[in-house]
Amino acid sequence: xxxxxxxxxxxxxxxxxxxxxxxxxxxxxxxxxxxxxxxxxxxxxxxxxxxxxxxxxxxxxxxxxxxxxxxxxxxxxxxxxxxxxxxxxxxxxxxxxxxxxxxxxxxxxxxxxxxxxxxxxxxxxxxxxxxxxxxxxxxxxxxxxx
Amino acid sequence: xxxxxxxxxxxxxxxxxxxxxxxxxxxxxxxxxxxxxxxxxxxxxxxxxxxxxxxxxxxxxxxxxxxxxxxxxxxxxxxxxxxxx
Numbered sequence: 001x002x003x004x005x006x007x008x009x010x011x012x013x014x015x016x017x018x019x020x021x022x023x024x025x026x027x028x029x030x031x032x033x034x035x036x037x038x039x040x041x042x043x044x045x046x047x048x049x050x051x052x053x054x055x056x057x058x059x060x061x062x063x064x065x066x067x068x069x070x071x072x073x074x075x076x077x078x079x080x081x082x083x084x085x086x087x088x089x090x091x092x093x094x095x096x097x098x099x100x101x102x103x104x105x106x107x108x109x110x111x112x113x114x115x116x117x118x119x120x121x122x123x124x125x126x127x128x129x130x131x132x133x134x135x136x137x138x139x140x141x142x143x144x145x146x
Numbered sequence: 147x148x149x150x151x152x153x154x155x156x157x158x159x160x161x162x163x164x165x166x167x168x169x170x171x172x173x174x175x176x177x178x179x180x181x182x183x184x185x186x187x188x189x190x191x192x193x194x195x196x197x198x199x200x201x202x203x204x205x206x207x208x209x210x211x212x213x214x215x216x217x218x219x220x221x222x223x224x225x226x227x228x229x230x231x
Contacts, residue, residue: 004148007193011155014186018162021182027174030166034182037159045152045189049196062203063192069210070185077181077217084221085174 003051006044014041026093027085031078038074043067149193156193160186177220184213 013036020033046067053060091098163186166179188206195202 007149007152008155010189011152011159014189015155015159015162018159018182018186021166021179022162027172027178030175030178034178037182038185041159042185042189046192049192052196059200059203062207066188066192066203066207066210069207070188073210073214074185077214077221078178080218080221081174081178081181084177084224085172087225088172088174090172090174 001052003048006048006051010041010044010048013037013044017041027090028082028092031082034078035074038070038078043070046070149197153190153193156186156190160190173224174221177217177224181213181217184209184216188213 017033017037017040020036021030024030024033046063050060050063050067053063086100160183163179163183167176167183170176170179188210191202191206191209195206
């Protein structure tokens with residue numbers, strides 16, 4: 001009867017992981033939820049089954065073997081999926097600069113990096129006010145008194 | 147049937163995974179959700195094997211191996227490489 005709370009706890013953890021799989025915004029964050037389901041849920045249920053089964057039998061040996069197998073293969077599969085997603089062109093959400101992409105495609109990194117920095121240094125408060133006025137005029141063309 | 151409650155909880159978790167499989171925006175999303183679904187099904191089969199028969203544990207082991215192999219194969223295919231590399 002020791003393993004029954006572990007089994008219930010593992011099933012609740014797997015529900016939480018499935019909710020995370022639904023709610024996370026990106027593949028690279030969803031891999032975290034997948035690891036929660038694999039290691040936290042399934043391995044905890046298997047430990048509970050090992051404690052519930054008759055001690056030192058073939059059945060408990062098989063459950064230990066499944067635990068070792070899942071611990072070995074879960075990070076490998078997750079890493080392979082994330083790598084394939086990056087290679088096939090799925091970009092992370094809210095990415096600002098993709099350094100590994102420059103390295104893989106061997107593109108010119110400094111040319112694209114220097115231009116926005118030079119623009120950022122030149123911005124003064126007067127420029128910012130003028131830009132916001134231009135944007136407002138673009139959105140509301142009838143109000144010129146701003 | 148002492149293991150009804152965890153089996154129902156795991157079934158709801160697998161249904162949530164299937165939602166992600168159906169509306170995932172990209173292919174690696176679907177592969178990831180399928181891998182999660184496979185691991186949840188493995189735990190359901192293990193709980194069923196505690197109740198009914200011992201040989202369902204072998205089914206669970208084989209299903210875990212098949213899910214891992216499918217994941218690796220599809221991810222290598224998406225990466226643009228062959229299986230031998």
